[in-house]
Amino acid sequence: MNNERKTYYIDxxxxxxSQSKSASTWNxxxxxxxxEVTKLREYFDAMQSANWQGFMRAHVPYVQYHYDRENDANDHLLKEVYQMIHDLGDEDAKQHIEAMGVLNPDHNIEP
Incomplete structure:
Protein backbone atom coordinates (compact mmCIF):
# COMPACT_ATOMS: atom_id res chain seq x y z
CA MET A 1 0.00 0.00 0.00
CA ASN A 2 1.32 3.43 -0.96
CA ASN A 3 0.95 5.92 1.91
CA GLU A 4 2.59 8.78 0.02
CA ARG A 5 0.41 11.86 0.18
CA LYS A 6 -0.18 13.95 -2.92
CA THR A 7 -2.11 17.15 -3.53
CA TYR A 8 -5.55 16.77 -5.09
CA TYR A 9 -8.14 19.31 -6.13
CA ILE A 10 -11.79 18.49 -5.52
CA ASP A 11 -14.81 19.79 -7.42
CA SER A 18 -7.72 15.98 -10.03
CA GLN A 19 -4.01 16.40 -9.41
CA SER A 20 -3.94 19.36 -11.79
CA LYS A 21 -4.75 22.69 -10.19
CA SER A 22 -5.57 24.25 -13.55
CA ALA A 23 -7.35 21.36 -15.31
CA SER A 24 -10.79 22.51 -14.16
CA THR A 25 -12.55 24.46 -11.47
CA TRP A 26 -12.20 23.13 -7.94
CA ASN A 27 -13.58 23.87 -4.47
CA GLU A 36 -7.99 7.93 0.78
CA VAL A 37 -8.54 9.10 -2.80
CA THR A 38 -10.09 5.74 -3.66
CA LYS A 39 -12.47 6.08 -0.69
CA LEU A 40 -13.42 9.61 -1.76
CA ARG A 41 -14.10 8.37 -5.32
CA GLU A 42 -16.33 5.63 -3.87
CA TYR A 43 -18.32 8.27 -1.98
CA PHE A 44 -18.75 10.32 -5.17
CA ASP A 45 -19.84 7.21 -7.11
CA ALA A 46 -22.36 6.32 -4.39
CA MET A 47 -23.68 9.90 -4.40
CA GLN A 48 -24.17 9.74 -8.16
CA SER A 49 -26.14 6.51 -7.73
CA ALA A 50 -28.24 8.04 -4.92
CA ASN A 51 -28.89 11.11 -7.09
CA TRP A 52 -30.13 8.89 -9.92
CA GLN A 53 -32.44 7.04 -7.54
CA GLY A 54 -33.67 10.40 -6.24
CA PHE A 55 -34.39 11.50 -9.80
CA MET A 56 -36.47 8.39 -10.36
CA ARG A 57 -38.28 8.93 -7.05
CA ALA A 58 -39.06 12.53 -8.05
CA HIS A 59 -41.82 11.11 -10.21
CA VAL A 60 -43.63 10.11 -7.01
CA PRO A 61 -44.64 13.60 -5.87
CA TYR A 62 -46.39 12.64 -2.64
CA VAL A 63 -43.15 11.61 -0.86
CA GLN A 64 -41.77 14.61 1.00
CA TYR A 65 -38.00 15.27 1.07
CA HIS A 66 -37.56 14.44 4.75
CA TYR A 67 -39.29 11.04 4.31
CA ASP A 68 -37.24 10.04 1.29
CA ARG A 69 -34.62 7.29 1.87
CA GLU A 70 -32.67 8.20 -1.27
CA ASN A 71 -32.28 11.77 -0.08
CA ASP A 72 -31.31 10.52 3.39
CA ALA A 73 -28.62 8.33 1.82
CA ASN A 74 -27.34 11.22 -0.29
CA ASP A 75 -27.28 13.54 2.73
CA HIS A 76 -25.30 10.96 4.71
CA LEU A 77 -22.81 10.50 1.87
CA LEU A 78 -22.42 14.26 1.46
CA LYS A 79 -21.62 14.61 5.17
CA GLU A 80 -19.05 11.81 4.82
CA VAL A 81 -17.46 13.64 1.89
CA TYR A 82 -17.36 16.92 3.82
CA GLN A 83 -15.82 15.13 6.82
CA MET A 84 -13.17 13.54 4.64
CA ILE A 85 -12.35 16.83 2.88
CA HIS A 86 -12.18 18.54 6.28
CA ASP A 87 -9.80 15.88 7.60
CA LEU A 88 -7.54 15.93 4.53
CA GLY A 89 -7.99 19.53 3.40
CA ASP A 90 -5.81 22.57 3.60
CA GLU A 91 -6.63 25.34 6.08
CA ASP A 92 -8.99 27.07 3.61
CA ALA A 93 -10.98 23.84 3.16
CA LYS A 94 -11.20 23.28 6.92
CA GLN A 95 -12.34 26.84 7.61
CA HIS A 96 -14.92 26.82 4.81
CA ILE A 97 -16.48 23.54 5.93
CA GLU A 98 -16.50 24.62 9.58
CA ALA A 99 -18.17 27.91 8.61
CA MET A 100 -20.87 25.99 6.71
CA GLY A 101 -21.65 23.97 9.83
CA VAL A 102 -22.34 20.78 7.86
CA LEU A 103 -20.38 18.61 10.29
CA ASN A 104 -22.52 19.75 13.20
CA PRO A 105 -24.66 16.73 14.22
CA ASP A 106 -27.74 18.97 14.42
CA HIS A 107 -27.26 20.32 10.87
CA ASN A 108 -29.45 18.81 8.15
CA ILE A 109 -28.37 19.13 4.53
CA GLU A 110 -31.37 20.18 2.49
CA PRO A 111 -31.75 21.94 -0.85
Missing part, protein backbone atom coordinates in the same frame (compact mmCIF):
# COMPACT_ATOMS: atom_id res chain seq x y z
CA UNK A 12 -17.67 18.84 -5.14
CA UNK A 13 -20.39 19.61 -7.69
CA UNK A 14 -19.08 17.26 -10.36
CA UNK A 15 -17.35 14.81 -8.04
CA UNK A 16 -14.09 15.37 -9.89
CA UNK A 17 -10.76 14.63 -8.19
CA UNK A 28 -11.13 22.19 -2.12
CA UNK A 29 -7.46 21.26 -1.95
CA UNK A 30 -6.53 18.11 -0.02
CA UNK A 31 -3.45 16.01 0.73
CA UNK A 32 -4.29 12.32 0.42
CA UNK A 33 -2.77 8.92 -0.23
CA UNK A 34 -4.08 6.44 -2.82
CA UNK A 35 -6.36 4.67 -0.34
Missing amino acids: LGSGEI YQIEANNE
Whole structure:
Protein backbone atom coordinates (compact mmCIF):
# COMPACT_ATOMS: atom_id res chain seq x y z
CA MET A 1 0.00 0.00 0.00
CA ASN A 2 1.32 3.43 -0.96
CA ASN A 3 0.95 5.92 1.91
CA GLU A 4 2.59 8.78 0.02
CA ARG A 5 0.41 11.86 0.18
CA LYS A 6 -0.18 13.95 -2.92
CA THR A 7 -2.11 17.15 -3.53
CA TYR A 8 -5.55 16.77 -5.09
CA TYR A 9 -8.14 19.31 -6.13
CA ILE A 10 -11.79 18.49 -5.52
CA ASP A 11 -14.81 19.79 -7.42
CA LEU A 12 -17.67 18.84 -5.14
CA GLY A 13 -20.39 19.61 -7.69
CA SER A 14 -19.08 17.26 -10.36
CA GLY A 15 -17.35 14.81 -8.04
CA GLU A 16 -14.09 15.37 -9.89
CA ILE A 17 -10.76 14.63 -8.19
CA SER A 18 -7.72 15.98 -10.03
CA GLN A 19 -4.01 16.40 -9.41
CA SER A 20 -3.94 19.36 -11.79
CA LYS A 21 -4.75 22.69 -10.19
CA SER A 22 -5.57 24.25 -13.55
CA ALA A 23 -7.35 21.36 -15.31
CA SER A 24 -10.79 22.51 -14.16
CA THR A 25 -12.55 24.46 -11.47
CA TRP A 26 -12.20 23.13 -7.94
CA ASN A 27 -13.58 23.87 -4.47
CA TYR A 28 -11.13 22.19 -2.12
CA GLN A 29 -7.46 21.26 -1.95
CA ILE A 30 -6.53 18.11 -0.02
CA GLU A 31 -3.45 16.01 0.73
CA ALA A 32 -4.29 12.32 0.42
CA ASN A 33 -2.77 8.92 -0.23
CA ASN A 34 -4.08 6.44 -2.82
CA GLU A 35 -6.36 4.67 -0.34
CA GLU A 36 -7.99 7.93 0.78
CA VAL A 37 -8.54 9.10 -2.80
CA THR A 38 -10.09 5.74 -3.66
CA LYS A 39 -12.47 6.08 -0.69
CA LEU A 40 -13.42 9.61 -1.76
CA ARG A 41 -14.10 8.37 -5.32
CA GLU A 42 -16.33 5.63 -3.87
CA TYR A 43 -18.32 8.27 -1.98
CA PHE A 44 -18.75 10.32 -5.17
CA ASP A 45 -19.84 7.21 -7.11
CA ALA A 46 -22.36 6.32 -4.39
CA MET A 47 -23.68 9.90 -4.40
CA GLN A 48 -24.17 9.74 -8.16
CA SER A 49 -26.14 6.51 -7.73
CA ALA A 50 -28.24 8.04 -4.92
CA ASN A 51 -28.89 11.11 -7.09
CA TRP A 52 -30.13 8.89 -9.92
CA GLN A 53 -32.44 7.04 -7.54
CA GLY A 54 -33.67 10.40 -6.24
CA PHE A 55 -34.39 11.50 -9.80
CA MET A 56 -36.47 8.39 -10.36
CA ARG A 57 -38.28 8.93 -7.05
CA ALA A 58 -39.06 12.53 -8.05
CA HIS A 59 -41.82 11.11 -10.21
CA VAL A 60 -43.63 10.11 -7.01
CA PRO A 61 -44.64 13.60 -5.87
CA TYR A 62 -46.39 12.64 -2.64
CA VAL A 63 -43.15 11.61 -0.86
CA GLN A 64 -41.77 14.61 1.00
CA TYR A 65 -38.00 15.27 1.07
CA HIS A 66 -37.56 14.44 4.75
CA TYR A 67 -39.29 11.04 4.31
CA ASP A 68 -37.24 10.04 1.29
CA ARG A 69 -34.62 7.29 1.87
CA GLU A 70 -32.67 8.20 -1.27
CA ASN A 71 -32.28 11.77 -0.08
CA ASP A 72 -31.31 10.52 3.39
CA ALA A 73 -28.62 8.33 1.82
CA ASN A 74 -27.34 11.22 -0.29
CA ASP A 75 -27.28 13.54 2.73
CA HIS A 76 -25.30 10.96 4.71
CA LEU A 77 -22.81 10.50 1.87
CA LEU A 78 -22.42 14.26 1.46
CA LYS A 79 -21.62 14.61 5.17
CA GLU A 80 -19.05 11.81 4.82
CA VAL A 81 -17.46 13.64 1.89
CA TYR A 82 -17.36 16.92 3.82
CA GLN A 83 -15.82 15.13 6.82
CA MET A 84 -13.17 13.54 4.64
CA ILE A 85 -12.35 16.83 2.88
CA HIS A 86 -12.18 18.54 6.28
CA ASP A 87 -9.80 15.88 7.60
CA LEU A 88 -7.54 15.93 4.53
CA GLY A 89 -7.99 19.53 3.40
CA ASP A 90 -5.81 22.57 3.60
CA GLU A 91 -6.63 25.34 6.08
CA ASP A 92 -8.99 27.07 3.61
CA ALA A 93 -10.98 23.84 3.16
CA LYS A 94 -11.20 23.28 6.92
CA GLN A 95 -12.34 26.84 7.61
CA HIS A 96 -14.92 26.82 4.81
CA ILE A 97 -16.48 23.54 5.93
CA GLU A 98 -16.50 24.62 9.58
CA ALA A 99 -18.17 27.91 8.61
CA MET A 100 -20.87 25.99 6.71
CA GLY A 101 -21.65 23.97 9.83
CA VAL A 102 -22.34 20.78 7.86
CA LEU A 103 -20.38 18.61 10.29
CA ASN A 104 -22.52 19.75 13.20
CA PRO A 105 -24.66 16.73 14.22
CA ASP A 106 -27.74 18.97 14.42
CA HIS A 107 -27.26 20.32 10.87
CA ASN A 108 -29.45 18.81 8.15
CA ILE A 109 -28.37 19.13 4.53
CA GLU A 110 -31.37 20.18 2.49
CA PRO A 111 -31.75 21.94 -0.85
